[in-house]
Amino acid sequence: MKVLVTGGARSGKSGFAEAYAAKLGERGLYVATAQAFDEEMKARIELHQADRRSRGFHWDTTEEPYALAETLRSTAAPVILVDCLTLWLSNWLLRCEHEPDAERLVESRIDELADVFGSMSSPVVLVTNEVGYGLVPEYKLGRIFRDLSGRMNQKLARTADQLVLVTAGIPVELKSQAFRL
Numbered sequence: 001m002k003v004l005v006t007g008g009a010r011s012g013k014s015g016f017a018e019a020y021a022a023k024l025g026e027r028g029l030y031v032a033t034a035q036a037f038d039e040e041m042k043a044r045i046e047l048h049q050a051d052r053r054s055r056g057f058h059w060d061t062t063e064e065p066y067a068l069a070e071t072l073r074s075t076a077a078p079v080i081l082v083d084c085l086t087l088w089l090s091n092w093l094l095r096c097e098h099e100p101d102a103e104r105l106v107e108s109r110i111d112e113l114a115d116v117f118g119s120m121s122s123p124v125v126l127v128t129n130e131v132g133y134g135l136v137p138e139y140k141l142g143r144i145f146r147d148l149s150g151r152m153n154q155k156l157a158r159t160a161d162q163l164v165l166v167t168a169g170i171p172v173e174l175k176s177q178a179f180r181l
């Protein structure tokens with residue numbers, strides 16, 4: 001079962017993805033891609049960790065800002081939840097930003113991730129963001145990020161058995177296993 005959960009910031013997508021993943025298996029691996037660059041982010045992450053504990057979500061946690069494909073390939077966890085791909089993408093773009101072919105380099109990471117996602121036999125839930133609804137970003141890097149995010153989501157949604165859009169806390173199923181072509 002390959003699930004892609006998408007939505008805007010604070011849409012409730014992480015909470016939904018976590019509850020859904022917990023239904024797919026009692027134990028699993030939570031893969032966090034966020035990095036605590038400042039105190040605000042550190043506090044936010046600690047809050048998430050405390051919140052998970054208080055809700056009785058006792059999965060193993062791993063923090064992996066870059067090597068997602070490798071993590072998915074090597075894990076023996078019965079269920080995997082990754083939160084979130086947008087930060088993972090941004091981590092890669094910032095790492096490659098001074099390379100002349102940054103966009104192509106990051107795109108090849110997306111392709112690698114999509115390949116691994118397609119070959120997963122254990123249930124996996126990936127969380128991503130809808131980033132393209134606003135204004136065209138003023139800076140080139142922002143525009144590249146927006147385009148890569150859109151292409152990444154399309155590639156993963158094509159492979160997913162199920163695509164869920166979360167808006168204002170309400171999950172809407174956009175693709176179900178029954179409609180997989």
Ligand SMILES: Nc1nc2c(ncn2[C@@H]2O[C@H](COP(=O)(O)OP(=O)(O)OP(=O)(O)O)[C@@H](O)[C@H]2O)c(=O)[nH]1
Nearest residue numbers: 009010011012013014032033034045048063083084
């Ligand atoms: N490093 C690390 N990051 C974590 C951990 N738990 C959660 N996160 C990160 O927290 C982020 C999600 O939190 P927020 O940014 O507050 O949520 P949001 O995506 O804006 O809001 P929702 O749409 O409501 O989920 C994800 O990118 C996770 O990677 C953890 O244990 N370690």
